[in-house]
Amino acid sequence: VQLVESGGGLVQPGGSLRLSCAASGNFFRISSMAWYRQAPGMQRELVAAITSGGNTDYAEGLKGRFTIFRDKNTVNLQMNSLKPEDTAVYYCNIEIWSYSGVADNYWGQGTQVTVSS
Helix, strand or coil: CEEEEECCCEEEECCEEEEEEECCCCCCCCEEEEEEECEEECCCEEEEEEEECCCCCEEECCCCEEEEEEEEEEEEEEECCCCHHHHHHECCCCCCCCCCCCCCEECCCCCCECCCC
16 A cells, blocks of 8 residues: 655645645555644644545644545645644545455655745
8 A cells, every 4th residue: 555645835824735645555445534744843733534424523723724525545635824833744644444354544655835935
């Protein structure tokens, strides 16, 4: 199983970015998908999550600016009205079930998001 992230970069305050994370490989199905972020000197924190049924959950203060959505084996994070405090490395996390009935969590490689003028 491989996760490949894309979409990070440098953006001015108030701007938007969309992150994507695509899972590939030989597996049975994907259940939950999520985005985390880690700022310098800080612990990794949950940004948003989405279940296989489409239920979503957001960190406090991000709902309304960030939207998580999924399409087949890809999870996306639309980020609007970005603020300097959103600067961090963003990681996707996907729970994947194998054909043998085992579920594992997989992490993307991380993508840098920098919000600065």
